[in-house]
Amino acid sequence: MPPAPGDHDARRRDVSEAVWRVLAAHGFGHLTLRAVAAEMGVSTGMLTHYFQSKNALVRYAHAVAEDHTNVPARPAKGLASLREALLDVVPLTPEATVMNRVWVSFWDAAIGDPELGAGEKARYERWRTKLRPHVEAAVAAGEIPATVDIDDVTTAAAALTHGIVVQALFDPDRFPPDRLIQLIDNHLRMLSGQS
Amino acid sequence: MPPAPGDHDARRRDVSEAVWRVLAAHGFGHLTLRAVAAEMGVSTGMLTHYFQSKNALVRYAHAVAEDHTNVPARPAKGLASLREALLDVVPLTPEATVMNRVWVSFWDAAIGDPELGAGEKARYERWRTKLRPHVEAAVAAGEIPATVDIDDVTTAAAALTHGIVVQALFDPDRFPPDRLIQLIDNHLRMLSGQS
Numbered sequence: 001m002p003p004a005p006g007d008h009d010a011r012r013r014d015v016s017e018a019v020w021r022v023l024a025a026h027g028f029g030h031l032t033l034r035a036v037a038a039e040m041g042v043s044t045g046m047l048t049h050y051f052q053s054k055n056a057l058v059r060y061a062h063a064v065a066e067d068h069t070n071v072p073a074r075p076a077k078g079l080a081s082l083r084e085a086l087l088d089v090v091p092l093t094p095e096a097t098v099m100n101r102v103w104v105s106f107w108d109a110a111i112g113d114p115e116l117g118a119g120e121k122a123r124y125e126r127w128r129t130k131l132r133p134h135v136e137a138a139v140a141a142g143e144i145p146a147t148v149d150i151d152d153v154t155t156a157a158a159a160l161t162h163g164i165v166v167q168a169l170f171d172p173d174r175f176p177p178d179r180l181i182q183l184i185d186n187h188l189r190m191l192s193g194q195s
Numbered sequence: 196m197p198p199a200p201g202d203h204d205a206r207r208r209d210v211s212e213a214v215w216r217v218l219a220a221h222g223f224g225h226l227t228l229r230a231v232a233a234e235m236g237v238s239t240g241m242l243t244h245y246f247q248s249k250n251a252l253v254r255y256a257h258a259v260a261e262d263h264t265n266v267p268a269r270p271a272k273g274l275a276s277l278r279e280a281l282l283d284v285v286p287l288t289p290e291a292t293v294m295n296r297v298w299v300s301f302w303d304a305a306i307g308d309p310e311l312g313a314g315e316k317a318r319y320e321r322w323r324t325k326l327r328p329h330v331e332a333a334v335a336a337g338e339i340p341a342t343v344d345i346d347d348v349t350t351a352a353a354a355l356t357h358g359i360v361v362q363a364l365f366d367p368d369r370f371p372p373d374r375l376i377q378l379i380d381n382h383l384r385m386l387s388g389q390s
Contacts, residue, residue, distance in 0.1 A: 026307035029224050101306050108303035111296050111364065112221035121365040152381055155362065159378070162361060163354025169306065170315040183354070186347055190385040 014040055015050055019057075019064045024098040027105030031061055058109065062119065065102050076133035078141040079188050085134055086161045086184050091168050092177040100165050128154050144191050153191065160187050209235055210245055214252075214259045219293040222300030226256055253304065257314065260297050271328035273336040274383050280329055281356045281379050286363050287372040295360050323349050339386050348386065355382050 018039040022031050033051060037044040051057040071088045074081050091097035110116040132154045138144040144153065164183050168175035213234040217226050228246060232239040246252040266283045269276050286292035305311040327349045333339040339348065359378050363370035 027303050029303040030307050105303040105306050107361065108222050108224040108300040111300045112225050117365055124362050124365060149381075152378060155359070156355060156378055156382060159358025159362060160351060160355045161358065163356065163358035164350070166302065166357060167319050167350065167354060170312055170319060183347060183351055186344075187351060193388075 012050075015047070015060075016064050016067070019061050020068060020102075023061060023065065023102045023105065027101060028061065028109055029105065031057065033057060058116070062106070062116075065099075065106070069099055069103070073130055074134075076137040078134065078138040079143045079192060082131065082134035082138060082157065083184060083188055085131055086157060087181065089161050090165055090180045090184065091172075091175075092180060097169070097172070100169055104166060104169060124158070128158055131157055138191075145193055148191075157187065157191075160184075207245070210242070211255075211259050211262070214256050215263060215297075218256060218260065218297045218300065222296060223256065223304055224300065226252065228252060253311070257301070257311075260294075260301070264294055264298070268325055269329075271332040273329065273333040274338045274387060277326065277329035277333060277352065278379060278383055280326055281352060282376065284356050285360055285375045285379065286367075286370075287375060292364070292367070295364055299361060299364060319353070323353055326352055333386075340388055343386075352382065352386075355379075 015036065018036045019031070021039050022035045026035070033044050033047045033054070036057070037047045040047075051060065074084055074088075089096070089100075091100050106116070107120065110120040128151075132150060135144065135150050135153045135157070139146055139148065139150065161184065164175070164180060168180060210231065213231045214226070217230045217234050221230070228242045228249070229239050231252070232242045235242075246255065269279055269283075284291070284295075286295050301311070302315065305315040323346075327345060330339065330345050330348045330352070334341055334343065334345065356379065359370070359375060363375060
C-alpha cells in the first residue's frame with residue numbers, strides 16, 4: 001500500500017537518512033533496495049513505492065550525497081582562502097571522512113556507467129571552478145608568481161587534495177588532521193615559491 | 196563436471212583474461228560470476244569449480260590486477276627518475292588507462308570491507324616505499340632542498356599523481372598525455388624550488 005499523503009515528507013526524510021547511513025557505513029557498492037529497507041526496518045516492497053529501479057535509487061543516492069556535502073563557497077582572498085577551501089574537503093572531522101568515503105565509493109560505478117561518469121566529470125569541473133578564484137586572487141595579490149598557469153595550479157591543488165583524501169581514507173592513523181593540514185600547507189608554500 | 200587436469204592451466208588463463216576484461220570494461224562493481232561466465236561463453240556453474248564464493252572471485256581479481264600492473268622499479272637517480280616513476284602511473288596509454296580504471300574501481304569495495312581496505316593501505320605503503328628512494332636521491336643530488344621532509348614529499352607526489360589520475364579518468368579530453376606530463380613536471384619544478 002502506498003504511504004498516506006500526510007506521511008510522505010516524513011517518510012522521504014527517513015528514506016534519505018537510511019540511504020545516507022548505508023552509503024556511509026558500506027559505500028556505494030552495498031547500496032541496494034534491500035539494504036536501505038533493512039536500515040529502515042521496512043519491507044523491500046515498501047521501498048519500491050519510492051524507487052522503481054536500481055537506477056532511481058542510484059540517482060537518489062547522489063542527490064542525498066550532494067545534500068550532505070554542504071561546503072559553502074568562500075570569498076576569494078588568495079592563498080589563505082585557497083587553504084580554507086582545500087581544508088574544507090580533506091577528512092579533518094568524522095563528518096568529512098564519511099563524506100569522502102561516500103564520494104570515493106561512487107567512482108567505481110561511475111567508471112562503468114557513462115551517465116554517472118559524466119556526473120563525476122561535471123563535479124570536478126564545478127570544484128575546479130570553485131577553487132579557481134582563490135588562485136586568481138593569490139596571483140593578483142602577488143602570493144603566487146604571475147608566471148603560473150591558473151588552470152594548472154587549480155587542477156594540481158584539487159589533485160593533491162583528493163590524492164591525500166584517498167590515502168587518508170585507507171590509513172587514517174598515518175593521516176591524522178595535523179598531518180593533512182601540513183601536506184596542504186607544504187603545497188601552498190611551494191606554490192608561493194618558498195619551497 | 197570439473198575440467199580435465201590437462202585443461203586446467205589453459206582454462207585458468209581464460210578465467211584470468213575474462214576477469215580482467217570484465218574489470219577493464221565495467222569496473223569492480225560489475226564483477227560477478229555471471230559476468231565472467233558470460234565473458235567466457237560458459238555457464239556460471241562451470242565457474243563455481245574455480246570460485247566457491249564471491250569473496251574468492253574478489254581476491255582473485257586483485258591478483259589478476261596485480262599481474263597487469265607490471266610497473267618495474269627504476270634505479271633511483273633523483274628528480275628524473277622520480278618523474279619516470281610518476282609517469283609510469285598516469286594514463287598516458289590505453290593500457291595505463293585501463294589499469295587505473297580497475298584500481299580506482301576497487302576503492303568502493305575496499306571502503307566497506309576491512310580486509311580489502313587493509314590491502315589498499317598496504318598498496319599505498321608499497322608505492323610510497325617505491326617512490327621514496329627517488330626523492331632521497333633528488334635531495335642527495337641537491338635537486339630538492341635538503342630542508343624538506345622526505346615522507347611529505349613522497350606522499351604529496353603520490354597524492355598529486357593519483358588525484359590527476361582520477362580527474363583524467365572522468366575527463367580524458369581535458370587530460371591528454373601532454374597535459375598529464377605538464378602537471379607532473381610543474382610539480383617537480385616547484386619541488387626543485389623553481390616555481
